[in-house]
Amino acid sequence: MGDPVLAQGPPINTETALLVGFTNAFRTFNQEVDRSGDLPGGMRGDLHVHAVPMIFPYAITQGKLVIAGVIPYLDKKLDLHGPAGTTRLEENGFGDLRLLAEYAYYIKDEKEKTTRAIAIGGIDLPTGSHGDPSLPPGLWNGSGATSYLVGTAFSYIPPRWGFYTDLIYRITTEGSGFEFGDTLRYDLAFGYRLWPAVYETFPSPQVNVYLELNGLWEQRSRDFRPSANGNKVSDSGGNTIFFSPGIQYVPTGRAFLMETSVQIPVVENLNGNQLKTDYQFNAGLRWLIF
Numbered sequence: 001m002g003d004p005v006l007a008q009g010p011p012i013n014t015e016t017a018l019l020v021g022f023t024n025a026f027r028t029f030n031q032e033v034d035r036s037g038d039l040p041g042g043m044r045g046d047l048h049v050h051a052v053p054m055i056f057p058y059a060i061t062q063g064k065l066v067i068a069g070v071i072p073y074l075d076k077k078l079d080l081h082g083p084a085g086t087t088r089l090e091e092n093g094f095g096d097l098r099l100l101a102e103y104a105y106y107i108k109d110e111k112e113k114t115t116r117a118i119a120i121g122g123i124d125l126p127t128g129s130h131g132d133p134s135l136p137p138g139l140w141n142g143s144g145a146t147s148y149l150v151g152t153a154f155s156y157i158p159p160r161w162g163f164y165t166d167l168i169y170r171i172t173t174e175g176s177g178f179e180f181g182d183t184l185r186y187d188l189a190f191g192y193r194l195w196p197a198v199y200e201t202f203p204s205p206q207v208n209v210y211l212e213l214n215g216l217w218e219q220r221s222r223d224f225r226p227s228a229n230g231n232k233v234s235d236s237g238g239n240t241i242f243f244s245p246g247i248q249y250v251p252t253g254r255a256f257l258m259e260t261s262v263q264i265p266v267v268e269n270l271n272g273n274q275l276k277t278d279y280q281f282n283a284g285l286r287w288l289i290f
Contacts, residue, residue, distance in 0.1 A: 008162050009206070012246040012261040012282065013214050014187035015166040017116040017155035019104050020063045022257070022286045027055040029259075029284020035275035040235050043082045045275050050075040063104065070098040071127070074141050089135055095128035096142040100149070113158040120168060122149035131176035137221070145175025151185075162191040174224055181219030181237045188213045205252050212244040214263060220271060235272030240265055242280065255288040 010016040033049040057068040075092040099122055106117040128142020151168030168185040189212040196204065220237035224230045246261030263280035270276065 008157060008160075008191055008193050009208050009248045009250050009257050009259070010286075011162070011164045011189040011191055011210055011212065012248065012259050013212050013242075013244050013263070014164045014189035015118075015120065015151075015153040015168070016164055017104065017118040017153045018114070018157065019059065019066045019102060019116075019118065022288055023057050023059040023062070023066050025057055025286055025288045027057070027284065027286040028052060029282050032281045034278040034280075036278055037276045038273045039080070039275070040273050041082075043080050045081070046079045047275050048077045063107070065104070066102045068098075068100040068102070070100065071095065074128070076139050076141075078136075078139055089139055091129065091132070091135060091139050091141055093129050093141050096147075097125045097127045098149075099123050099125070102153075113156070115156050117152060117154045120149065120151040120153060120166075123147070124149070124170075126175055137176075137178045137180070140176075143172065143175055143180050144178065145173040145180075147172045160193045160197075162189075164189040164191070174222070177223070177225040179222040179224065181221045183219070184215075184217045186215040186217070206250045208248040208250070210244070210246040210248065210261070212246065212261070213241060214244050215239070215241040215267075235274055238270035238274065239267065240270075240277060241267035242277075246282075257286050259284055259286075 010018065010022060031051040035047040036045065039045045051072050051074050053070060053072040055068060055070045057066050059066050072095040074095050076090065078089045080087045101121050102118045104116055104118050108115040124147040126142050126144050126146060130140040130142040130144035132140065148171045149168055151166060153166035156163045166187045170183045172180050172182050189210055191208055191210045193206055194209050195207040217239045218237045221233040222230055223233050242263040243266045244261050244263040246259060248257060248259040250257045260283040265277045268276055
């Protein structure tokens, strides 16, 4: 039936260990996030984030080593409701630049299936705006500090379906008097080629569906500004797991795909009073440049 690597597009929200296909590419998507809930001091908040990440992966060695640059454009609006009325806080602009490297340390190709595992390393550079004293740190576009990423991803892909999982740990540092908590991202995805059931010609258009569980655990932050003296922020950190169904369309040319996914929180255990996620919605495209 042809190359099994091309029998399914990559998952939408989970990392893939398949460093082929849409690597020398441009990926972007529109992400809408709504959060609401009670905040410290008797306030209530409604947050809307519009994010447009731009991702540029490039294969140094096809199928073995890929590097990537990622930078988001962010538009954040926070409405604070209190006894005196509603106050709106806003911030927009580019966020922190992420540089990534992914290396395939295990490859086992068999007839009509492949099993692969990769190591992931990266660094976040403080290119986004940060430190504005009139804004809460969660509304900054950047962290104000350098962060480091280390992780791994695993993929098993027979002809019509695929299993994907990853673990990625982010180590944060202090910047602008604030240190966001370390994070652990953990994902699990199952993909299925809905159409065609059998290829009559290859390549040909395909429709893939995905069911994913996307988790994010975060440590409490630390506030080093004069009023806090490096104390942990009690209303920060926690664990959230999203159930994320999605659909993906790959046209005949295989140089382009479209995808969309909705992320619904099924577990959200946050420390203290924090805004809880109502939903996240992603819709995007990937374009193979060469």
